[in-house]
Amino acid sequence: xKRIAPKLAxxxxxxxxxxxxxxxxxxxxxxxxxxxxxxxxxIPSYDxxxxxxxxxxxxxxxxxxxxxxxxxxxxxxxxxxxxxICVGSVPEGTExxxxxxxxxxxxxxxxxxxxxxxxxxxxxxxxxxxxxxGIASNRKAYFKMVESITTPDAETLVFKLKHPSGTFIxxxxxxxxxxxSKKDLDTHGYTWHQKNINGTGAFSFVEHVQGSHVKxxxxxxxxxxxxxxxxxxxxxxxxxxxxxxxxxxxxRADIEFRGFPPKARDxxxxxxxxxxxxxxxxxxCVLLASPNHEVKPFDDPKVRRALTLAVDRKSxxxxxxxxxxxxxxxxIVFPQHPMATPMSELKANIAxxxxxxxxxxxxxxxxxxxxxxxxLKFTFLNRGVDQPYKIVGTWLLGQWKKAGMKVDQVVxxxxxxxxxLRKKGDFDVSVDFNCxxxxxxxxxxxxxxxxxxxNYANFEDAKLESLYDELLKAGTPEEQTPLxxxxxxRVLNDLSSQLVTLWWYKINPHRSxxxxxxxxxxxxxxxxxxxxxxxxxxxxxxxVN
Amino acid sequence: MATSELPNEEFVLPKxxxxxxxxxxxxxxxxxxxxxxLVILIMGFAGLFAEQIAPFDPEMENFxxxxxxxxxxxxxxxxxxxxxxxxxxxxQLSRMIYGxxxxxxxxxxxxxxxxxxxLVLGVASAYFGGTVDLVLQRVxxxxxxxxxxxxxxxxxxxxxxxxxxxxxxxxxxxxxxxARVVRSSxxxxxxxxxxxxARSVGYSHVRIIMRHMVPNVMAPFLIxxxxxxxxxxxxxxxxSYLGMGVQEPTAxxxxxxxxxxxxxxxxxxxxxxxxxxxxxLAVFGFNLFGxxxxxxxxxxxxxxx
Numbered sequence: 001x002k003r004i005a006p007k008l009a010x011x012x013x014x015x016x017x018x019x020x021x022x023x024x025x026x027x028x029x030x031x032x033x034x035x036x037x038x039x040x041x042x043i044p045s046y047d048x049x050x051x052x053x054x055x056x057x058x059x060x061x062x063x064x065x066x067x068x069x070x071x072x073x074x075x076x077x078x079x080x081x082x083x084x085i086c087v088g089s090v091p092e093g094t095e096x097x098x099x100x101x102x103x104x105x106x107x108x109x110x111x112x113x114x115x116x117x118x119x120x121x122x123x124x125x126x127x128x129x130x131x132x133x134g135i136a137s138n139r140k141a142y143f144k145m146v147e148s149i150t151t152p153d154a155e156t157l158v159f160k161l162k163h164p165s166g167t168f169i170x171x172x173x174x175x176x177x178x179x180x181s182k183k184d185l186d187t188h189g190y191t192w193h194q195k196n197i198n199g200t201g202a203f204s205f206v207e208h209v210q211g212s213h214v215k216x217x218x219x220x221x222x223x224x225x226x227x228x229x230x231x232x233x234x235x236x237x238x239x240x241x242x243x244x245x246x247x248x249x250x251x252r253a254d255i256e257f258r259g260f261p262p263k264a265r266d267x268x269x270x271x272x273x274x275x276x277x278x279x280x281x282x283x284x285c286v287l288l289a290s291p292n293h294e295v296k297p298f299d300d301p302k303v304r305r306a307l308t309l310a311v312d313r314k315s316x317x318x319x320x321x322x323x324x325x326x327x328x329x330x331x332i333v334f335p336q337h338p339m340a341t342p343m344s345e346l347k348a349n350i351a352x353x354x355x356x357x358x359x360x361x362x363x364x365x366x367x368x369x370x371x372x373x374x375x376l377k378f379t380f381l382n383r384g385v386d387q388p389y390k391i392v393g394t395w396l397l398g399q400w401k402k403a404g405m406k407v408d409q410v411v412x413x414x415x416x417x418x419x420x421l422r423k424k425g426d427f428d429v430s431v432d433f434n435c436x437x438x439x440x441x442x443x444x445x446x447x448x449x450x451x452x453x454x455n456y457a458n459f460e461d462a463k464l465e466s467l468y469d470e471l472l473k474a475g476t477p478e479e480q481t482p483l484x485x486x487x488x489x490r491v492l493n494d495l496s497s498q499l500v501t502l503w504w505y506k507i508n509p510h511r512s513x514x515x516x517x518x519x520x521x522x523x524x525x526x527x528x529x530x531x532x533x534x535x536x537x538x539x540x541x542x543x544v545n
Numbered sequence: 546m547a548t549s550e551l552p553n554e555e556f557v558l559p560k561x562x563x564x565x566x567x568x569x570x571x572x573x574x575x576x577x578x579x580x581x582x583l584v585i586l587i588m589g590f591a592g593l594f595a596e597q598i599a600p601f602d603p604e605m606e607n608f609x610x611x612x613x614x615x616x617x618x619x620x621x622x623x624x625x626x627x628x629x630x631x632x633x634x635x636x637q638l639s640r641m642i643y644g645x646x647x648x649x650x651x652x653x654x655x656x657x658x659x660x661x662x663x664l665v666l667g668v669a670s671a672y673f674g675g676t677v678d679l680v681l682q683r684v685x686x687x688x689x690x691x692x693x694x695x696x697x698x699x700x701x702x703x704x705x706x707x708x709x710x711x712x713x714x715x716x717x718x719x720x721x722x723x724a725r726v727v728r729s730s731x732x733x734x735x736x737x738x739x740x741x742x743a744r745s746v747g748y749s750h751v752r753i754i755m756r757h758m759v760p761n762v763m764a765p766f767l768i769x770x771x772x773x774x775x776x777x778x779x780x781x782x783x784x785s786y787l788g789m790g791v792q793e794p795t796a797x798x799x800x801x802x803x804x805x806x807x808x809x810x811x812x813x814x815x816x817x818x819x820x821x822x823x824x825x826l827a828v829f830g831f832n833l834f835g836x837x838x839x840x841x842x843x844x845x846x847x848x849x850x
Contacts, residue, residue: 242807263808319608323632384788394633394793398606401794409792411706 029516033534035233038244038253042237043214045194048178049128050136054523057175058257059214059235061527063111064178064199065223067102067121067157068169070438072531075520076281078337078439081173084528085121085200085223086157090169097164097475098147102157108223110181111197111204118151123182125149125159127190135190142171142443145472164475170440175524202228202530211237222530229516229533248276248511251544254534255510258523259283261325261387268509275542277512279519283504284334284444285435287326287392289380290498292427293459298378302371304496307429308352309364310403315357316395317502324391327505329353332434332448332488333441335503336521339481340441341488350493364403377406381420381430384413389431392501396431421456432456432498437524442471442480448491448498457497464490464497513538578837584830592646599639600624604794607634612813629815631804637819643796644820648827651708651781651791655715656773662716663723664766668758670724671731672750682728685721693718697780701789711790715777723769730762764842771838775831782824798824 041055048056048064068090071080081090086102093100108116127135129143145165150158161168184198197205200223203216214235218228236253238244245264247253249271260268268276291298291307298304313329321327331350333340346353354360368374382393390411397407410427412420420427434447446452449468450460467487474480491497508519513535520526572579591598601624610617615629615637628637670681688696693715700714734740735758743753784790785799786806793800801820809816 261808263812267811315608319611319634322611382792386788390788390793391632395606397794398604398633401604408707409794411788411792413702416705 027515027535029229029533030536031229031533032231033536033539035230035255035514035529035532035534036247036253037233037235038238038247038256039235040239040241040244040256040258042239043208046197047191047194048176049124049131050138050194051176052138054258057524057527059208060197061175061178061201062203062216062228062233062529063197063201063205065108065201065528066173066175066177066179067125068173069175069528070173070520070525072526072528073518075518075526076336078284078334078521081169085116085179093161093164093168093475098161100159100161100168102159104155104157105223106155108200109221110200111219112181114181114183114198116179116181116200117154118157119154120182121157121179122149122151123185124178124180127180127185128177132190139171139174139176141446142167142174142440163473165442165472166474166477166480167440167443167472170438171443174438174440175527176437202528203230203233206232213237224530228530230529233529248509251511251542254514254544255508255517257508257527259325259506259508262322262507265507265509275512276509277514278507278509279517280508281506281519281521282328282334282336283325283506284437284439284522285433285504286330286332287388287501287504288432288434288498289396289429289501290432290455290457291429292425293457293497294425295428297371297373297376298428300371300373301494301496302367303373303376304499305351305493306364306367306371306373306376306403306405307400308492308496308499309360309367310405311352311396311399311499311501312357312360312402313353313502314355316399320388320392320395320502321505324388325504325507326388326392326502328503330500330503332445332491332500333484334439334444334521337439337441339477339484341485345485349489351496352492352499361403368404375404375406377408378428379408379410381417381427382409382411383417383431384411388504389433393431396501425458430456435504437522439521441484445471445484445487448487450497455498459495459497461490461495461497464495511539511542511544513542513544575837575840577833578840581830581833581835581837584826585834588645588649588827588830591642592649595642595646599636599642600627601636601639603635603639603643603796605635607636610634612809612816614813615815628819629813631801631816632809637801637815640796640801641798641819641823644798644801644823645827647708647791647795647797648778648781648823651712651715652774652777652827652831655712655719655777655781656770658712659716659719659777660723660766660770660773663720663725663769664727664759664762665754666720667724667727668731668754668762671728671735672754672758674735678728681724685725688718688721689725691718693776693780694783697784698787698789701784706789706792708791708795711781711784714784715780719773719777723766723773726765726769727762730765731758734758734761767842768835768839771831771835775828775835778831779824779828782820798827 037058039055039058041053043056043059044051046060066084067086068081069084071082074080083090085105087105088103091100091102104118104121110116126149128137128139129146131137145161145163145168146159147162148160179200180193181198184192202219202222204219206215206217208214217232222228238247244256249268265278291304293299317327317329328335331341331346352360368376380393380397383389393409397409400407421430436444447454449455449464451465467483467490471480471483471487474483506519514532515535516531516533518526610630611632611634613626613630615627617626626636628641630636666681670678696718697714700717701710704710740757743757781790782799785797786803788803791797791800798820802817806817
């Protein structure tokens with residue numbers, strides 16, 4: 001069967017990447033201009049410490065700084081962190097990995113003119129790590145290992161940990177840990193930042209028109225000298241994907257940071273040719289299927305293992321990546337992280353990863369027969385969101401059907417979907433996901449822990465809990481990796497408590513005159529906008545005002 | 546004594562009409578209605594014999610053939626994807642054929658139950674009058690204040706998706722619509738002497754309603770019933786298109802449209818075109834047939850015809 005369209009698309013994409021790479025290398029950054037971003041979600045509040053949505057991060061993050069952040073020039077690396085508010089390189093732990101001393105920059109000012117000191121950083125992390133009673137903090141659990149935060153002087157901040165932990169530095173680098181002014185917290189209280197903005201970021205707040213846009217202008221006192229390049233940015237609210245797509249196509253917007261499906265990318269490339277640059281990356285989000293262990297026959301590990309054995313991840317990756325925002329098969333750790341299990345090991349040790357799909361499915365049928373569940377019938381609960389939930393869900397139904405199972409699907413909008421997962425427990429097998437910002441393998445895999453609040457498989461396993469306790473206290477990657485492997489094998493193979501489908505794949509097409517931005521493995525990362533610049537001549541040549 | 550005699554002529558019985566005569570008469574008098582009936586017959590045939598007609602399993606994914614154009618040959622079996630394939634490589638024709646079954650199942654079930662319950666409530670409302678009539682009609686007013694699709698959306702949002710829920714969601718808004726129309730006919734019936742006579746001889750309310758009133762409001766009932774089928778098919782397709790109706794992997798036209806309209810309208814137009822054509826034809830067919838039924842059953846229109 002001859003199909004020219006995909007080959008053409010690949011050729012155009014290749015040319016686009018090459019063109020983009022050459023242009024980025026050849027040109028020097030220019031100052032000026034306004035960047036129009038389209039954002040597909042609402043802003044629940046401005047407070048990063050209590051929010052988890054990209055709808056807040058994309059328009060609000062440029063107003064704030066972090067203590068440390070992913071390297072904006074190398075955001076693809078899941079282990080490359082650099083100082084933002086601190087000076088020098090990211091500190092390594094002393095005293096057996098239990099003490100981290102950060103030197104804070106001098107001369108940094110909040111947008112209202114207040115100078116920043118270590119007391120502001122401490123006050124901000126106190127709010128995240130130990131918020132006062134009645135004040136929410138979404139990432140408190142990531143800092144369980146922190147014993148104390150102290151400020152020996154105005155330029156020094158010290159974190160003392162209860163035990164060495166490989167999760168600490170990535171947790172500090174999370175993009176939600178905005179640095180607030182202590183004065184604001186003391187004067188206005190801990191909820192003031194939900195509706196007000198005063199940061200030290202590359203841009204200062206101009207206006208927020210509900211349902212329309214957020215506007216920011218260049219901060220002339222920004223602590224990274226020479227940046228930002230842009231005069232301003234406008235984050236335009238556009239909940240519908242087709243609107244965001246058309247906004248970029250028509251030149252109303254320059255970039256969208258969350259990502260488009262493959263078909264939308266192909267359409268944009270076809271319509272705009274070299275006026276569009278496409279950046280792609282594996283995404284630190286994975287789609288799971290969680291059997292409800294409290295519902296028969298999913299209390300039987302044979303049945304659960306049959307579910308994972310039936311799934312052909314290799315061909316799924318090949319074909320689904322053409323229609324959905326998923327691509328890479330992997331285990332429970334982000335596949336591009338050094339601690340992720342290589343595919344060869346997954347194939348050898350974990351049920352459902354073998355290349356011999358026919359044998360796996362035969363094994364699945366055998367297990368179902370042994371469990372007295374030949375021709376198993378059940379209902380799959382899915383979330384009413386197309387990308388990638390409903391597409392991957394439909395694919396999963398087909399995979400299970402090929403192993404003799406008969407599966408119906410119930411799709412619920414987000415609120416009733418979560419009600420089923422969290423309160424009612426009225427499902428057989430449900431779609432689930434693990435989506436994180438900074439790649440922090442040990443923190444990320446807590447999702448699979450029976451005691452985790454967001455594990456909806458409803459089971460208990462003392463061995464898994466004990467493995468995770470050991471993992472939390474392991475200080476070095478050498479100690480962590482074997483524990484992580486054992487934990488993964490327990491989850492995916494021995495218990496088959498949940499099954500991993502495919503990791504998400506991020507596709508960011510943007511106007512090719514937008515320079516300097518590099519894709520990261522999460523839509524939450526590299527959003528300070530301080531390294532982005534606009535090639536004015538190229539923009540003019542594209543006829544965009 | 547005078548006697549009367551039969552005329553000395555051979556008595557000739559009129560020629561008995563065959564089914565073909567009836568069809569020809571129908572074609573001549575109601576050509577559009579006949580076209581509608583033909584569409585319904587084809588749909589019914591496809592739905593009933595889907596297993597025998599469909600060339601492929603409608604739910605079987607063949608990713609090697611994803612978004613193949615019409616006429617592509619499946620290399621292993623030699624079968625042809627006459628209508629092309631969707632983004633999962635599933636045969637569009639087979640899904641269309643099975644989709645007819647879903648459309649008819651939802652259409653007929655929702656219409657029948659909606660119209661039947663409306664019939665009973667409408668006649669009862671007219672027969673009892675007074676407070677019963679007042680309460681029932683105000684309840685009808687509340688339900689009829691919402692457009693069909695809005696009411697159906699609200700119901701599936703509360704009770705969930707799936708074929709059964711879609712049937713319930715479409716049935717409920719039909720009830721007051723039918724009840725209101727039937728009530729107006731029943732109000733006139735109620736005043737006729739034979740109903741008074743039935744009361745005077747002590748017949749029960751149920752007997753009077755079911756035996757003496759319901760049969761006499763069958764004309765508006767049948768007209769509503771046929772009109773409802775087209776509406777139900779369209780509503781099911783709309784709900785499925787919005788992701789609130791029938792769910793994958795069930796073959797349903799609205800669902801097929803949802804999976805293809807936005808994304809593949811340009812690059813693989815066969816994905817949205819076929820289900821779009823099917824929905825249009827089905828609704829058109831039922832509307833034409835419904836109009837013909839109305840023309841036949843409505844005395845005023847019949848005289849004009």
